Amino acid sequence: MKDIFVLMEHRRGELREVSLELLSGAAGLGGTVVAVLLGSGADDFAAKAAGLADKVLYVDDPMFENYNAEAYQKALSALIKEHGPGLVLMGHTGHGVDLAPALAVELGAPLVTDITGLEMDGDKPKPVRQYYGGKLDAHMVLKDADLYILTVREATFQAAEPSKSGEVVKVANPVSEDISYRKFVEYVEPEVGEVDITQSALLVGVGRGIREDKNLPLLEELASALGADLAASRAVVDAGWLPADRQVGISGKTVKPKLYLAVGISGAFQHVTGMKGSEFIVAINKDPDAPIFGIAQVGIVDDLLKVVPALTEKIKELKG
Amino acid sequence: MNMVVCVKRVPDTAESEVHIDSSGKGIETGKLSFRMNDADNYAVEEAILIKEKIGGTVNVISIGDEKSDEQIRMALAKGGDEAVRITDPALEGSDGFALAKALAAAVKGMEYDLVLTGALADDDGCAVVGVALAELLGVPHAAYVKKVEVLEDGKRIKVGRELEGGLMEFLEMDLPAVLTIQTGINEPRYASFKGIKAAAKKEIAVKSVADLGLDPSEVGEAGSWAVLESFSYPVVGEKAEILEGDPAETAAKLAAILKEKGLV
Numbered sequence: 001m002k003d004i005f006v007l008m009e010h011r012r013g014e015l016r017e018v019s020l021e022l023l024s025g026a027a028g029l030g031g032t033v034v035a036v037l038l039g040s041g042a043d044d045f046a047a048k049a050a051g052l053a054d055k056v057l058y059v060d061d062p063m064f065e066n067y068n069a070e071a072y073q074k075a076l077s078a079l080i081k082e083h084g085p086g087l088v089l090m091g092h093t094g095h096g097v098d099l100a101p102a103l104a105v106e107l108g109a110p111l112v113t114d115i116t117g118l119e120m121d122g123d124k125p126k127p128v129r130q131y132y133g134g135k136l137d138a139h140m141v142l143k144d145a146d147l148y149i150l151t152v153r154e155a156t157f158q159a160a161e162p163s164k165s166g167e168v169v170k171v172a173n174p175v176s177e178d179i180s181y182r183k184f185v186e187y188v189e190p191e192v193g194e195v196d197i198t199q200s201a202l203l204v205g206v207g208r209g210i211r212e213d214k215n216l217p218l219l220e221e222l223a224s225a226l227g228a229d230l231a232a233s234r235a236v237v238d239a240g241w242l243p244a245d246r247q248v249g250i251s252g253k254t255v256k257p258k259l260y261l262a263v264g265i266s267g268a269f270q271h272v273t274g275m276k277g278s279e280f281i282v283a284i285n286k287d288p289d290a291p292i293f294g295i296a297q298v299g300i301v302d303d304l305l306k307v308v309p310a311l312t313e314k315i316k317e318l319k320g
Numbered sequence: 321m322n323m324v325v326c327v328k329r330v331p332d333t334a335e336s337e338v339h340i341d342s343s344g345k346g347i348e349t350g351k352l353s354f355r356m357n358d359a360d361n362y363a364v365e366e367a368i369l370i371k372e373k374i375g376g377t378v379n380v381i382s383i384g385d386e387k388s389d390e391q392i393r394m395a396l397a398k399g400g401d402e403a404v405r406i407t408d409p410a411l412e413g414s415d416g417f418a419l420a421k422a423l424a425a426a427v428k429g430m431e432y433d434l435v436l437t438g439a440l441a442d443d444d445g446c447a448v449v450g451v452a453l454a455e456l457l458g459v460p461h462a463a464y465v466k467k468v469e470v471l472e473d474g475k476r477i478k479v480g481r482e483l484e485g486g487l488m489e490f491l492e493m494d495l496p497a498v499l500t501i502q503t504g505i506n507e508p509r510y511a512s513f514k515g516i517k518a519a520a521k522k523e524i525a526v527k528s529v530a531d532l533g534l535d536p537s538e539v540g541e542a543g544s545w546a547v548l549e550s551f552s553y554p555v556v557g558e559k560a561e562i563l564e565g566d567p568a569e570t571a572a573k574l575a576a577i578l579k580e581k582g583l584v
């Protein structure tokens with residue numbers, strides 16, 4: 001079997017967890033696992049990758065201090081042409097999504113994105129991915145090719161304990177020209193709000209199911225009866241009903257409260273990623289098939305506009 | 321600034337049961353309502369905001385059957401100028417790559433400085449089309465864009481990409497470029513009555529794959545990287561214990577559980 005390239009993803013001095021997950025997942029596929037690290041003074045990442053890879057290809061150049069699609073695409077396509085792997089894996093992240101389709105078009109390599117499961121048929125991947133916000137699994141068949149590219153959803157594989165000591169091979173930067181049309185400027189942290197929901201013991205998560213912001217007071221009353229803070233899905237933040245610092249999920253916060261009460265939230269994986277570590281999860285949703293019921297311990301299938309006021313009353317009664 | 325916005329009609333499945341159809345590769349759409357893809361709605365708004373600020377045109381493209389005219393006309397009603405619908409049975413079964421080829425063929429015939437697509441489609445969730453389109457056009461791109469600023473010379477833009485944890489990555493790029501727009505970048509307007517009336521009269525140019533200079537084998541399953549073999553229902557782990565009864569009963573049961581757990 002041909003080699004498997006796994007792209008190491010790092011940001012602001014940290015090797016991202018998805019890189020280790022992918023190295024661990026690739027180990028079960030059969031080929032030689034090659035970690036590809038484009039970095040600047042990133043010897044510590046190379047060492048970390050070596051613990052889970054058979055080999056580390058490390059390009060050390062200031063060009064790669066911060067992710068840049070142009071620089072990454074040029075370097076990766078050159079390395080791929082030189083070394084001829086049969087499969088390239090990268091995270092389905094803000095980086096992978098920005099890079100993989102352009103690289104795939106350039107190299108003529110079939111690409112499947114956001115995969116959640118993977119088996120191999122010889123050199124050919126047989127990926128599974130989700131459709132319709134997680135309501136269906138799709139089994140994909142790729143065209144025959146010499147090279148395939150996959151972007152893998154975070155947490156599809158579990159990062160294993162380091163068990164290898166792959167050779168770290170420093171290679172010269174294959175990109176000789178300047179990066180011309182796309183320039184990294186800066187990172188800007190999201191604004192900090194008045195409540196830090198990552199510290200809240202009890203959270204009421206509000207979803208698009210509330211329909212209109214005029215229904216928000218119902219949720220505020222429930223939260224105040226419980227002594228909980230309000231959190232939100234992205235849909236609620238996008239609509240401007242609650243501020244961005246309340247957003248739970250992949251592009252918001254990761255929370256682990258004692259109670260997460262999801263109200264009118266469908267349970268898209270981008271949301272679930274941020275709250276699945278909560279100790280006790282309750283969902284109120286009128287759709288019995290909503291994916292949120294797959295991770296909640298207790299659920300109520302009903303209209304939230306009826307259940308929430310009733311629940312607020314009962315909590316008040318119990319508290320006396 | 322000449323802009324092109326790509327929009328897609330998608331089924332609204334967030335609140336409905338999704339049933340696999342008899343082919344095993346599609347879903348039963350009879351009971352579903354359809355709407356414009358969420359992120360595309362923000363892309364349309366962003367194009368119109370730029371047009372209002374610095375002037376220019378907004379060309380709307382959609383791949384789909386005549387029902388997509390509903391979404392195209394909505395974009396026109398909000399401020400779009402012209403529209404193209406790409407309709408061809410050969411497009412059936414296209415993945416993001418095949419769709420990007422059809423879009424690229426259409427965009428190449430237009431004058432453009434900026435192409436906007438949604439960050440991903442709510443149905444397949446692939447997040448491929450915009451970035452693949454950029455590569456096919458040979459222009460720079462940025463994905464997951466949540467801030468756009470046209471720089472003074474009008475030949476460059478500064479964009480903010482939203483990464484994990486809400487971190488924004490700012491970069492500057494040359495135009496022309498393709499951006500995939502993320503939800504929440506703006507507040508999409510409602511179309512005015514006047515706009516809707518004017519849009520109803522506009523002509524939507526309908527193009528086949530051949531009209532765009534493509535061979536049918538370049539699109540559809542034949543022109544795709546990957547083909548959907550079958551759908552299955554996901555295996556869910558242990559499902560939640562569902563409390564039964566009317567709202568007063570379920571609320572009482574839940575309150576009792578919370579009390580027992582020491583959460584109240």
Ligand SMILES: Cc1cc2nc3c(=O)[nH]c(=O)nc-3n(C[C@H](O)[C@H](O)[C@H](O)COP(=O)(O)OP(=O)(O)OC[C@H]3O[C@@H](n4cnc5c(N)ncnc54)[C@H](O)[C@@H]3O)c2cc1C
Pocket residue numbers: 206207208209210232233234235236247248249250251252253263264265266267268269270271274284285286287290302303304305334335439440464
């Ligand atoms: C790159 C990227 C990053 C993302 N990051 C995040 C993130 O950080 N956080 C996040 O939350 N999302 C994120 N998303 C968006 C995510 O995919 C979903 O679109 C979003 O989570 C949906 O929010 P929702 O559950 O509130 O709305 P919907 O999916 O629309 O669900 C609404 C739910 O309310 C229910 N409902 C409706 N009416 C009622 C009623 N009367 N009573 C009871 N129930 C009712 C419906 O059955 C439905 O299940 C991201 C997406 C992308 C592409």
